[in-house]
Each structure stands twice: as structure tokens, then as C-alpha cells.
Amino acid sequence: MLFHLFTLFLAASSCAGQILYDEYIYTPAAPTLQHVSVLFRHGARSPISTYALDPNSHPDVWPQGLGRLTREGLKQVYQLGRWLRERYSAVLSVAWRYNQVVVRSSAEDRELNSAAALSAGLYSEYFLRSPNERFDEEMPWSPVPVHSAPPKMDMEIDTADSCTRLQQIEAELHQDASVVKFLQSINSTRSILAAKLNQSFDTVQSLSFLYDTFRVELSFLYDTFKVEKENNLTLADWAEPLMPTLDLARRRDFQFLAVTHEQKVLSAGPLLQKIVNNMLLKHDIGLNAVNMSLFAVHDTNLAVQLITIDNYDNRVPDYATALLYELHRHEKNGTYFVKMYYHNNTYAQSPMRELKLTTCDTECLLDDFIYHVSEFMPKDLTEQCQILTPPPQPSFLDTNRTAVILIAPFFAIFVSAIIFAIASKIRKCCCLRNYELF
Amino acid sequence: MSSTAASIIMAVNVLLCFVFGLAFGIEESSLKNVHQVHVLFRHGDRAPVSSFPLAPHNSESLWPNGFAQLTKSGLQRQQALGRWFRKRYDRLLSRHWNASQISVTSTSVDRTLNSAQANLQGLYADMDPARRFDDTLNWSPVPVRTTPMAEDRLLYLDDWCPRIPKEVERLNDDPVVAALTAQCAPLFKLLTERLGETVESIEQVEFAHDYFQILLDNGYALLFTGFSPLLRKIVDDMKVKLTNAENLPNRSIAQKHTSGESEQTSSTANFFMYSGHDTTVAANLQALGVYNHENPPYAATVIYELHVVQGKAYVQVLYHNESSSTHLLTLPDCDALCPIDKFESLLAPVLPTDLEKECQVPGQEVADTHDSVMAGLANLLSYGVTVSAVLLVLNALVSLTLLCLVWSWRRRLKNLQAYTLLAQDTS
Numbered sequence: 001m002l003f004h005l006f007t008l009f010l011a012a013s014s015c016a017g018q019i020l021y022d023e024y025i026y027t028p029a030a031p032t033l034q035h036v037s038v039l040f041r042h043g044a045r046s047p048i049s050t051y052a053l054d055p056n057s058h059p060d061v062w063p064q065g066l067g068r069l070t071r072e073g074l075k076q077v078y079q080l081g082r083w084l085r086e087r088y089s090a091v092l093s094v095a096w097r098y099n100q101v102v103v104r105s106s107a108e109d110r111e112l113n114s115a116a117a118l119s120a121g122l123y124s125e126y127f128l129r130s131p132n133e134r135f136d137e138e139m140p141w142s143p144v145p146v147h148s149a150p151p152k153m154d155m156e157i158d159t160a161d162s163c164t165r166l167q168q169i170e171a172e173l174h175q176d177a178s179v180v181k182f183l184q185s186i187n188s189t190r191s192i193l194a195a196k197l198n199q200s201f202d203t204v205q206s207l208s209f210l211y212d213t214f215r216v217e218l219s220f221l222y223d224t225f226k227v228e229k230e231n232n233l234t235l236a237d238w239a240e241p242l243m244p245t246l247d248l249a250r251r252r253d254f255q256f257l258a259v260t261h262e263q264k265v266l267s268a269g270p271l272l273q274k275i276v277n278n279m280l281l282k283h284d285i286g287l288n289a290v291n292m293s294l295f296a297v298h299d300t301n302l303a304v305q306l307i308t309i310d311n312y313d314n315r316v317p318d319y320a321t322a323l324l325y326e327l328h329r330h331e332k333n334g335t336y337f338v339k340m341y342y343h344n345n346t347y348a349q350s351p352m353r354e355l356k357l358t359t360c361d362t363e364c365l366l367d368d369f370i371y372h373v374s375e376f377m378p379k380d381l382t383e384q385c386q387i388l389t390p391p392p393q394p395s396f397l398d399t400n401r402t403a404v405i406l407i408a409p410f411f412a413i414f415v416s417a418i419i420f421a422i423a424s425k426i427r428k429c430c431c432l433r434n435y436e437l438f
Numbered sequence: 439m440s441s442t443a444a445s446i447i448m449a450v451n452v453l454l455c456f457v458f459g460l461a462f463g464i465e466e467s468s469l470k471n472v473h474q475v476h477v478l479f480r481h482g483d484r485a486p487v488s489s490f491p492l493a494p495h496n497s498e499s500l501w502p503n504g505f506a507q508l509t510k511s512g513l514q515r516q517q518a519l520g521r522w523f524r525k526r527y528d529r530l531l532s533r534h535w536n537a538s539q540i541s542v543t544s545t546s547v548d549r550t551l552n553s554a555q556a557n558l559q560g561l562y563a564d565m566d567p568a569r570r571f572d573d574t575l576n577w578s579p580v581p582v583r584t585t586p587m588a589e590d591r592l593l594y595l596d597d598w599c600p601r602i603p604k605e606v607e608r609l610n611d612d613p614v615v616a617a618l619t620a621q622c623a624p625l626f627k628l629l630t631e632r633l634g635e636t637v638e639s640i641e642q643v644e645f646a647h648d649y650f651q652i653l654l655d656n657g658y659a660l661l662f663t664g665f666s667p668l669l670r671k672i673v674d675d676m677k678v679k680l681t682n683a684e685n686l687p688n689r690s691i692a693q694k695h696t697s698g699e700s701e702q703t704s705s706t707a708n709f710f711m712y713s714g715h716d717t718t719v720a721a722n723l724q725a726l727g728v729y730n731h732e733n734p735p736y737a738a739t740v741i742y743e744l745h746v747v748q749g750k751a752y753v754q755v756l757y758h759n760e761s762s763s764t765h766l767l768t769l770p771d772c773d774a775l776c777p778i779d780k781f782e783s784l785l786a787p788v789l790p791t792d793l794e795k796e797c798q799v800p801g802q803e804v805a806d807t808h809d810s811v812m813a814g815l816a817n818l819l820s821y822g823v824t825v826s827a828v829l830l831v832l833n834a835l836v837s838l839t840l841l842c843l844v845w846s847w848r849r850r851l852k853n854l855q856a857y858t859l860l861a862q863d864t865s
Binding site: 074075078096113116128136144149150 | 503534574576
């Protein structure tokens with residue numbers, strides 16, 4: 001109950017859209033730090049979609065287009081970059097160097113731009129201090145390369161589009177009885193929506209439609225309302241009372257991203273594998289391996305990671321939140337261990353949270369960490385992402401081939417014998433008849 | 439004497455001014471007809487890609503951003519190029535990034551990715567200060583798309599296309615290249631001594647410029663010329679733009695409302711930016727048949743403009759290799775303003791139709807067909823057993839039917855006999 005109140009409070013503060021940068025609590029990482037992988041969500045954006053009759057769907061409301069960062073969003077990730085600089089300055093050079101920091105992004109505009117703005121924040125201090133080092137004297141900025149892969153080819157950080165098996169599992173899950181039950185439990189909301197949006201939510205029997213309804217209409221609708229409120233826009237008058245129910249639907253939607261073990265392997269596994277590989281590289285090579293890997297991802301990718309390492313608090317990741325996987329080296333005995341944190345940059349009120357595998361300490365020895373997460377590493381991702389088709393029904397001949405081969409000759413002999421017998425009988429008859437005729 | 443000379447020079451100058459003015463005027467007026475532009479450029483100035491053990495100044499620390507990365511002047515050159523694009527194509531691009539207007543693609547290499555970003559900063563440098571996300575920054579990010587090297591099918595095919603290394607091998611085995619290699623033995627020896635690293639082939643000579651120059655001077659086409667997926671994309675995008683825009687002139691800065699998803703497939707943008715390497719630019723010029731055999735300098739740019747004049751579509755190609763000079767590139771057998779259909783048909787030999795297929799190493803296709811034949815045979819064998827079993831059953835069935843037939847025939851005969859007998863009775 002207390003927890004719910006807390007989330008309600010956070011939700012309320014998100015509505016106000018107030019971001020208090022001055023209240024940042026900078027916590028430098030321990031001096032034992034060797035390497036960190038940062039998975040961060042993009043900053044505030046415009047809604048992914050607007051709905052028919054949305055009072056806020058006019059193009060002028062969102063000049064940057066739908067699903068794209070707002071000015072506020074750019075500020076948030078820029079600020080996150082500055083926060084990361086404070087925390088990890090011990091392992092970062094003043095200006096970007098290719099052998100220290102690698103930036104990888106999912107291929108959508110909001111992630112690509114978030115990655116660029118965050119990198120700008122990460123190196124802003126140096127260029128602010130030393131104008132002579134700028135390539136343009138009037139501006140404390142220098143680009144940092146952001147690598148990505150087209151969504152259909154991305155087998156590293158976001159497999160939602162590239163892994164067809166993942167989509168198949170999700171579609172199957174949404175036909176689950178619990179989904180139907182949940183949809184029934186929120187029937188009153190759905191009928192209001194049906195009336196207001198002039199779309200039917202109930203009449204179509206197809207379960208795949210239920211799936212669409214569930215995800216696209218309810219979960220995304222919540223997001224659209226939420227974003228509109230964040231930007232101080234007036235919602236349709238019927239929208240406000242529906243928010244708590246829609247919020248439930250959105251949380252449900254996120255839970256469904258990683259229910260089965262296979263889902264975790266296919267969606268969280270590839271990135272987890274990359275993170276572990278980076279740690280091992282640092283462990284093996286030391287100085288020459290990169291110190292920081294940045295990954296610009298979606299809220300879904302963050303949620304899936306948190307669910308997989310069993311630290312998801314059922315709260316959809318906020319803008320510019322970051323999941324930190326830190327690799328440390330013990331000063332005295334030289335052993336390597338992993339620490340994990342979840343940093344919510346958007347709302348300074350929420351402190352940085354330390355995460356922990358249920359089966360390991362907060363300071364988890366590298367070997368133990370790898371041991372515990374290895375069950376989520378895909379063995380052969382391309383192979384495992386193939387759609388499972390039900391095996392073709394084997395024909396009678398295929399399954400009973402031996403029997404057929406054994407029986408067939410006897411059967412043939414039997415038949416031939418009968419034919420022979422009958423033929424001879426006919427011959428007899430004919431002869432007899434001939435005989436009779438004559 | 440000197441006065442006549444001076445007057446002649448004067449006259450020539452006037453004439454030149456007139457001609458240039460005319461040329462300038464034509465170019466400027468035709469810019470109003472531009473509806474889509476594709477620019478392919480090389481990255482800006484960079485540090486050496488790597489060094490040699492004994493070479494002078496071989497420490498990476500001499501380069502603030504490290505080996506193979508852009509230098510400060512490289513970033514400046516790209517920023518200047520971006521500003522030049524803004525001056526020339528201001529009409530096609532709003533002052534703030536608008537996703538429906540521009541598409542930016544780069545090879546997945548740090549220096550080309552950063553070149554694109556610095557270029558875009560220059561392109562959008564006139565942004566409204568009120569829209570800055572940070573007061574100190576006259577910059578706002580613009581997404582630069584890329585594909586991992588191993589999967590790149592547009593700008594850098596070497597890692598994905600198995601035919602390319604084969605072609606390099608073939609070139610190296612060629613008698614002319616072999617002779618050149620032999621001739622270069624003293625150079626290799628010298629380089630090996632001085633650089634402290636074994637140099638024994640042309641490829642290993644760090645001066646790639648010379649390597650390509652030697653090949654080209656001997657009439658060897660550079661790699662990639664067999665197919666240019668980039669040219670294919672440019673022509674296709676232009677055609678989509680033409681079919682999608684009935685009232686083209688008014689659409690130039692029209693705001694389209696799209697979400698961030700699958701934006702990269704949009705062909706209706708006004709401005710396409712491709713950030714590549716000297717080899718990418720050289721191969722592109724080569725594919726056009728207008729390569730001057732000069733290694734493209736930093737930020738050298740090939741520009742494809744889609745003009746619409748009196749309802750007819752033309753492509754104009756420009757080469758911009760210094761921030762101040764721009765050359766019109768005229769395709770052999772076409773005018774500077776080349777009708778798009780003619781442009782496409784002239785380039786047909788280098789436009790891939792099926793890249794996957796064209797990238798096959800010739801020998802391997804045969805292997806594939808061989809494999810499929812074998813697989814077919816194996817299939818046939820495994821089914822042989824089943825087929826024979828089926829035949830047996832069929833045999834039995836046929837026999838049974840025959841049996842029934844014979845049986846009924848016999849009965850019928852009997853009946854017929856009866857009838858006949860009856861008939862005989864009545865008659």
C-alpha cells in the first residue's frame with residue numbers, strides 16, 4: 001500500500017512536469033570501478049500516436065513530429081550525460097576517445113538523438129572550460145559517433161523487430177486466458193473508450209484483435225494521455241477518470257514482455273551477453289578495453305532487463321532513467337565483482353537504487369554473476385529467433401514405413417492369389433458356358 | 439604593345455565575366471527547380487589510420503582524437519560543407535530539423551559518423567536561439583543512420599559482398615599487376631627497412647592513393663563499378679518523389695506528420711546525405727563514368743539534384759571538392775541537365791537489379807546448384823521406399839477393383855443370358 005502511494009506520488013510529480021536539476025545528488029562511483037555499461041532510456045518525447053478526435057492531434061502541437069524528443073527531452077539526456085561525467089570522471093578522459101567510450105543506439109530517431117545529446121553532456125565540461133579545444137570556438141560541443149543497426153538487423157540491443165520468434169511468443173501470450181480475464185475486468189473502461197473513440201473493443205471475436213486492443217489501444221492510449229499532461233495540454237474531458245485503469249493496462253503490457261524464459265533469452269539475452277563480454281574484455285585486457293559502453297534503448301528494453309535480473313518494480317521506466325552495470329576490481333585481493341544500480345534522472349526525488357540478483361550479493365563476484373545470468377544468454381540467436389512452425393503431420397506411410405514394407409509383399413501375394421483363384425474360376429465358368437452354348 | 443595586351447586581357451576578362459555570369463545565372467535560376475538532392479561526401483581530415491614501428495612521429499598520442507579519427511580541421515571542413523549546403527539548398531530545408539525533409543546515412547565508422555554530425559551542425563546552424571535545448575549550444579542532434587559494416591549493402595560493401603575480395607584477388611593475380619608488383623620490389627624493400635614492417639605487396643603500401651592511381655592509369659576499373667546500389671537508391675528515391683508530389687513546388691517545406699518509426703524508408707524527403715570514404719566517392723564517380731582519377735580530397739562531395747522544368751524531370755550531377763569550387767559533371771552522351779529516364783538508362787549497366795545475386799562469387803553459384811541436385815536425389819531416394827509401398831497398395835486396390843468388375847461382369851453375363859432367353863421366349 002505504501003509503495004502504491006509512493007508511485008502515485010511520483011506519477012503526480014510527473015504530471016507537473018517539473019524537473020529540478022539543482023537537486024541532483026552526484027554520487028561518484030567507488031574508486032575500484034573498471035568498466036560500466038549504461039543502458040538509458042531516451043528523454044521526454046511527443047506521443048507515439050494520437051487518436052481520432054484527439055483535441056491535441058494538430059501538427060502544430062508537436063512541431064518535431066510524433067514519437068520524437070522534445071526540447072525538455074534533450075535537456076534530460078544532456079543532463080544525464082553530465083551526471084555520468086560526475087560519477088565516472090575517474091575512468092573518462094576529458095574529451096571523447098574511441099578506445100574509452102563506445103556508443104550504441106537503437107535505430108529510432110529519439111534514441112539516436114538521445115545518444116548524441118547524452119554524449120554532448122558527457123564532454124561538455126571540457127569544451128566549456130577550454131574554448132581553444134573546440135572546433136567551433138562559439139560552441140562547447142564536438143560530435144561523438146553513435147553506432148546503430150537498422151531495426152530488422154539489430155541482433156544486439158533491440159531484437160523486437162529482428163527476432164520473429166519473439167513476436168510469435170508475445171502473440172501467443174496475449175491469447176492467454178489471463179489477458180481475456182483482465183480485459184473483462186476492465187469492461188466499463190473499454191465500453192467508455194468504445195463510445196468515445198468510435199472504435200469497437202468488444203464485438204470482434206478474434207483473439208488477435210484482443211491483443212491489438214490490449215497493447216496498442218490501451219497501453220499506448222495511456223502513454224498519449226500521460227505525455228499530453230506532461231506538456232500541460234488539456235485532455236478530452238472523459239480521459240482523466242480512465243487514467244488509473246489504463247495505467248494498469250500499460251503495466252500489464254510491460255509485464256508481458258518477459259514472462260517466459262525464452263522471452264528473456266531472446267529479448268534481454270543479447271544485450272546481457274554484450275555487457276558480460278565487455279566485462280570479460282576489461283577483465284582480460286585491462287587498460288586497452290573500453291571503460292564505458294553506452295546503450296540508448298527503449299523503455300521496453302529497460303523493463304525486460306530489469307525483469308530478467310529480477311529487479312523490476314512494476315514501474316514502467318521513466319525518461320532518461322539508466323541501468324548501470326559496474327565492474328569493479330577489489331583493491332586488496334584483485335578480485336572482480338559486479339554492482340548494479342538503477343538511476344532515475346527525470347525525478348531528482350527518487351534516489352539511486354542499488355540492485356541485486358536474488359542469488360548473489362550486491363557485490364557479486366564476476367564469475368558468480370556470469371554463472372547466474374548465463375541461463376539467459378542465447379546460444380545461437382539467429383537460430384533461436386526462427387518462428388516455430390508446428391512439425392508437419394507425418395503421413396501414415398512415413399510413420400509405419402517398416403510395417404508397410406513388411407506387410408506389402410504378403411498382401412500383394414495374397415491379392416495375386418485371390419486374383420489367380422478367381423481368374424481360374426472365371427475361366428472355368430466361361431468354359432462351362434461355352435460348353436453349355438455349344 | 440603592353441596596352442594592346444592589357445586591352446586584350448581586359449576584353450577576355452569581360453568576356454569571361456559574361457560567360458561566368460551567364461553560367462552562374464543559369465545555375466541559380468535552375469536551383470528553383472530542384473526538388474530532391476542527394477549528396478555523397480568523404481569524411482573530413484583525419485589522423486593516419488595506423489602507424490609503423492620505425493616510422494617517424496608514430497605515436498598515437500600525437501593525434502588528440504587517436505588514429506583514424508577526425509582532426510579538429512576535419513570537423514571544421516565538414517561544418518563549412520554543411521553551411522554551404524544550407525546556402526545552396528535553403529529552400530528545401532527548414533531551419534530546424536524536420537524528419538520528413540532529410541535522411542542521413544553513414545558508414546558505420548567513427549570518422550564518417552562524426553563527419554555527418556559536424557556537417558549537420560553547419561546545416562542547421564541558423565537555428566532560433568529560443569529553441570536551443572542548452573543556452574551554450576548552437577546545436578541540436580539530427581539522427582544519423584548506419585548499418586554495421588558486415589551488413590552494409592549501400593555505402594561500404596567490402597565486408598558483406600563476397601565477390602569483392604575475390605575481385606581483389608583476381609586483380610592481384612593479373613599479369614600486369616604481378617609485373618608491377620615485381621617492379622616495386624625495391625620500393626617494398628626500402629619501405630620494409632624504413633617502416634619496420636614487412637611490405638611485400640602493393641596493397642601493403644600505405645599510400646592507397648598510389649595504389650589506386652597505378653591501377654587506374656593502367657586502365658583498371660576500380661572495384662564496385664559492377665554495381666552501385668547507391669545510384670540505384672538515388673534514382674528510385676527520385677522517382678518516388680516525382681510520383682508522390684503533384685504540386686511539387688509547394689511541398690518543399692511542407693510539414694509531414696510522421697512518427698519516428700520506419701522513417702528511413704521515406705523517399706519523399708528533400709535532402710539525402712551519405713557520409714562515406716574516399717573509396718565510396720571514387721567508386722561513385724567511376725560508376726558515373728566521370729572519374730578524374732584524382733583521389734577525392736577530404737569532404738569531396740558528389741551531388742545529385744532532381745530538377746523539374748516545365749513538368750519534365752532532370753538529374754544534374756555536381757562535384758564539390760573545395761568549399762569554394764563546384765563542377766558540373768556531365769554524363770557521357772547526356773546534357774548537364776539529364777532527363778531522368780535517360781539518366782537511368784545510361785546508368786543501367788551499373789544499377790543492380792538483384793544485389794544478393796550479383797554479389798555471389800561466380801564459382802559458388804555452381805556449387806549451390808550442384809548441392810540442390812544432390813539434395814533432390816537424396817529426397818528422391820528416401821521417397822523411393824514410400825513410393826514402392828504406395829505402388830503395392832495401389833496394385834492391390836486395382837486388383838480388387840478388377841476382381842469386383844470381373845465378378846459383376848460375370849453376373850451381368852448371367853443376367854444377360856437370362857434376358858436373352860426371355861426375349862427368345864417372347865418372340
